[in-house]
Amino acid sequence: MNIKVNKRQGQLLSETITQWQQQQLIDDQQALKLRQSYHIISFDWKLLAVYSFWIAIACFILSVFLLVADDYLIALISRLINTPASVLTLLSTILAGLLFYVGVKRRQHHPEKTVSNEAMFFFGVLITAVASGFLSHTTLALHWRESMFILIPTIAYAIIGFQLRSVLVWLFSLLGIGLWVLTETSYLAPDHFLFWGMNIPLRFIFVGMLIVGLSALFKPNSRFYFAKEATLFIGLIYFFNALWMLTIFGNYDSLRSWSDVKQIELWGWSVAMLLITTGAIFYGIKNNNALIRTFGIIFLLLCLYSRYFEYFWDTLHKALFFAILALSFWAIGSQAEKIWQLGLKKSK
Numbered sequence: 001m002n003i004k005v006n007k008r009q010g011q012l013l014s015e016t017i018t019q020w021q022q023q024q025l026i027d028d029q030q031a032l033k034l035r036q037s038y039h040i041i042s043f044d045w046k047l048l049a050v051y052s053f054w055i056a057i058a059c060f061i062l063s064v065f066l067l068v069a070d071d072y073l074i075a076l077i078s079r080l081i082n083t084p085a086s087v088l089t090l091l092s093t094i095l096a097g098l099l100f101y102v103g104v105k106r107r108q109h110h111p112e113k114t115v116s117n118e119a120m121f122f123f124g125v126l127i128t129a130v131a132s133g134f135l136s137h138t139t140l141a142l143h144w145r146e147s148m149f150i151l152i153p154t155i156a157y158a159i160i161g162f163q164l165r166s167v168l169v170w171l172f173s174l175l176g177i178g179l180w181v182l183t184e185t186s187y188l189a190p191d192h193f194l195f196w197g198m199n200i201p202l203r204f205i206f207v208g209m210l211i212v213g214l215s216a217l218f219k220p221n222s223r224f225y226f227a228k229e230a231t232l233f234i235g236l237i238y239f240f241n242a243l244w245m246l247t248i249f250g251n252y253d254s255l256r257s258w259s260d261v262k263q264i265e266l267w268g269w270s271v272a273m274l275l276i277t278t279g280a281i282f283y284g285i286k287n288n289n290a291l292i293r294t295f296g297i298i299f300l301l302l303c304l305y306s307r308y309f310e311y312f313w314d315t316l317h318k319a320l321f322f323a324i325l326a327l328s329f330w331a332i333g334s335q336a337e338k339i340w341q342l343g344l345k346k347s348k
Helices: 007-022 028-035 045-070 071-081 086-111 114-135 148-164 165-187 202-218 225-249 255-259 263-286 290-312 319-348
Strands: 003-005 038-040
Touching: 007 290, 038 045, 038 148, 045 202, 086 114, 086 148, 114 165, 148 165, 165 202, 202 225, 225 263, 225 290
Parallel strands: 003 038
Antiparallel strands: none
16 A cells, blocks of 8 residues: 655654664564655645635635625615515525535545535535525514524534534534624623623633633544544634733723723733743643644744734844843753653663
8 A cells, every 4th residue: 555645744754764763663674665655745736725625715705704794785686686585595595405415415425525525515604604694684583683693504504514524514613603702792791892891802712711621522432523623723713812812902891991001011911821822832742732732832922922012122122032032942942852851761
């Protein structure tokens, strides 16, 4: 069997086989057989396909958002085709169901086309959102809150994503949860600012924590396990982006209140972010969780750069600031190397 791998994977395999040879875990003949068992591809067409489909999906998301958000445009479409909004809602719902059905059949006949099969489900997601937009113009839903037209497709995406075991559809349910929380809490908050004493970033701290906690419940023997990585990813995006925004804006109820505050007064949020990101890095390393580790590294650097622009832009020379950072991380790296070498000696 000849496995196709990209250059990065091929390099990792080659280094692993070489290390096994040096440790005399395998002989030269076995090493040669292992090296001949895979083939390095010059260009990762699968990765290009993934990026292409995601870019196409992102463009569709933007177009649907602009369509649904434009009440005048939806009303104009209704007048042009001279069909009541209730009928359009029903027709678009049926069409969405047919698109999901076609996607399932396509996946059954072409299981190897994983990327395009998932992308096909997006058209069902798209029409479901359009159906919700038409529903908002029916007599039945005339006095409903805006958040209801986000909650309905979100629930539909969660059910469909679970039943079809589609990561893409499930992702839209998680994104819908965030949008629903934003819309509903803003409606319930006095003057659309603080909800239970929390501004928008602080609310999303808890949304992110809940979604990350949800991903922890998806065990290998669970039917939800297919969505574990995607759920963790969205939860971390909500959590770390909200935490970063708190280091900039704090928990203030308006831009006017925030503009009267000096950034140095928000140092508590910065310390919290430094501790949390550092903890995420160590947790990711200890538990071999690349996703959490990567988020920790990215947002640690983002926090440091943000604090530099806030506190030291006019007072500390840029070269000196980054030299201090370099020395700090060099010290951390040196200490980590010592611990690693100590572990190697013990294993021997």
